[in-house]
Amino acid sequence: MTSERICVGAIAGAFGVQGEVRLKSFCAEPADIAGYGPLTTEDGRRSFTVRLTRPVTGGLGARLSGVATREDAEALKGVTLWARRAALPSLPDEEFYHADLIGLEVVDTGGQVLGRVRAIYDHGAGDILEVVGGSQILLLPFTRAVVPTVDLTARRIIADPPDSDE
Structure with missing residues (x-):
């Protein structure tokens, strides 16, 4: 298809003071974003494993590997997260990414x-x-x-x- 990677979410900002982020999932089932393996930034320079912590207003609270402080989390605001296409499920007929x-x-x-x-x-x-x-x-x-x-x-x-x- 068109891409080896698919945008599955974005970081909406920091949540709390311990490096947690507010994550906006673009998946049909928002929590599925954590199951698509390591997610990368659009340029592919950074990779994160995602552990969801709780639902929050406007998205999901999450911990990203390598993000330990509020400042680290704030610096990622607006960054899109990409999954390998092969990690995503096949779609039924008449459904499309x-x-x-x-x-x-x-x-x-x-x-x-x-x-x-x-x-x-x-x-x-x-x-x-x-x-x-x-x-x-x-x-x-x-x-x-x-x-x-x-x-x-x-x-x-x-x-x-x-x-x-x-």
């Missing part, structure tokens, strides 16, 4: 190119694909009705966008 969809070409049912997936948003009512083609930006609900086909092998999505006057 967001990282696999980013960059895919999007065509309409007649084969006209609409653009490429630039981002995926979830504001609580389901995923929305942001498709950019030239100066045009489309926001498509990621539903079977609007996106009937995702072909990861061909790196293409077939979409049937709603009419703009609806």
Whole structure:
């Protein structure tokens, strides 16, 4: 697929005075983040084992290997955490990692190119694909009705966008 590593979370800041961090998990089951082996920073320069300590407001409390003080934890605020793709579970049919969809070409049912997936948003009512083609930006609900086909092998999505006057 698109990457050997997948972003599974981010450090939201320090929690307490003993080097604990507030961890924001991007996993479907937030606690699963601790089970994906050592996590690395985006640049791969640092690696952490994660031990969850407790639920906290806006995420999970966690201990990261090599982080012993509040100052160490604060210095990591905003750092994203990445897992090896091989450590993540296989998904059932019709489910996709967001990282696999980013960059895919999007065509309409007649084969006209609409653009490429630039981002995926979830504001609580389901995923929305942001498709950019030239100066045009489309926001498509990621539903079977609007996106009937995702072909990861061909790196293409077939979409049937709603009419703009609806």
